[in-house]
Amino acid sequence: MSAPPAEPPSRHARPGEPSHEDDRTKRLLKWILSLDNLDEIRGHPQKVIDLIDEFSKDERMMTPQTMIELGCFVGYSAILFGDAVRRNGGKRYLSLELNAEWANIAQQLLDLAGLGDFVHILIGRSDTTLNKLYETGDVKSIELLFIDHYKPAYLTDLKQLEHHGLIVPGSVLAADNVLYPGNPPYLEYVRSTVEQKREAAKKGPTKGYSTEGMRERTVQSFMPEGDMPFLETVGNPNLVYKSELRQPEGHKDAIEVTRCVGVQTE
Ligand SMILES: C[S@@+](CC[C@H](N)C(=O)[O-])C[C@H]1O[C@@H](n2cnc3c(N)ncnc32)[C@H](O)[C@@H]1O
Numbered sequence: 001m002s003a004p005p006a007e008p009p010s011r012h013a014r015p016g017e018p019s020h021e022d023d024r025t026k027r028l029l030k031w032i033l034s035l036d037n038l039d040e041i042r043g044h045p046q047k048v049i050d051l052i053d054e055f056s057k058d059e060r061m062m063t064p065q066t067m068i069e070l071g072c073f074v075g076y077s078a079i080l081f082g083d084a085v086r087r088n089g090g091k092r093y094l095s096l097e098l099n100a101e102w103a104n105i106a107q108q109l110l111d112l113a114g115l116g117d118f119v120h121i122l123i124g125r126s127d128t129t130l131n132k133l134y135e136t137g138d139v140k141s142i143e144l145l146f147i148d149h150y151k152p153a154y155l156t157d158l159k160q161l162e163h164h165g166l167i168v169p170g171s172v173l174a175a176d177n178v179l180y181p182g183n184p185p186y187l188e189y190v191r192s193t194v195e196q197k198r199e200a201a202k203k204g205p206t207k208g209y210s211t212e213g214m215r216e217r218t219v220q221s222f223m224p225e226g227d228m229p230f231l232e233t234v235g236n237p238n239l240v241y242k243s244e245l246r247q248p249e250g251h252k253d254a255i256e257v258t259r260c261v262g263v264q265t266e
Pocket of ligand 1: 075098102125126
């Protein structure tokens, strides 16, 4: 019997639109109907009940204890995902935000939503904050990371996390806006093989942020000109990623969902 499938929370749920709960119920039905031993289950209420229990238990176990997001703004995604993580048994949601004024607005909206004690907004540049979380031992590995901040920092922040050993098999990354405004360096990296990444790493770390193929406007947004990433590193090219584009119907933008599935040693 195959294990029930897990998905990261859906980004595009809006009032009146299908929610994470709707997704879960559909996954439950699809999983049960796909079981090889369906004929043995048919006509046995207790077996159906056991399967529903098993599905719920597995989904809860697959919920991250800590979900981290890069880029809080006024807290829309922190409220949406924070609520989903808390409802599914998670422990906390960390939201990293550069702009103190926006963080303050987000805090008030989170308090209003009743999530003020569950979602922790950490003010500062993401790479500096991630480094603190690593050095203090507060975060020992990435479970689920939502990346939605300065586009040229997607890749440099990921490489910093890799460098510190925080990306491990099972880590899931969900990167927003990968088509609009787009993020070619990030997409190329997470879709590369270990061999391709090892080859690229021979040239050493990229200087500064990864801006290739991005519009000037994107490069200039949010961050003061001349800012440099906290750490220049090639990351860990030995991590094996499985990566796919998730484009909700009717949306021109998409999220790249990347799962670390192993470490290649040879
Ligand atoms: C697209 S908005 C985030 C939207 C939010 N995730 C949502 O869906 O509701 C990007 C946010 O990232 C923040 N930001 C940009 N660069 C950052 C950095 N290096 N570290 C932390 N936050 C950053 C910006 O100040 C801005 O609030």
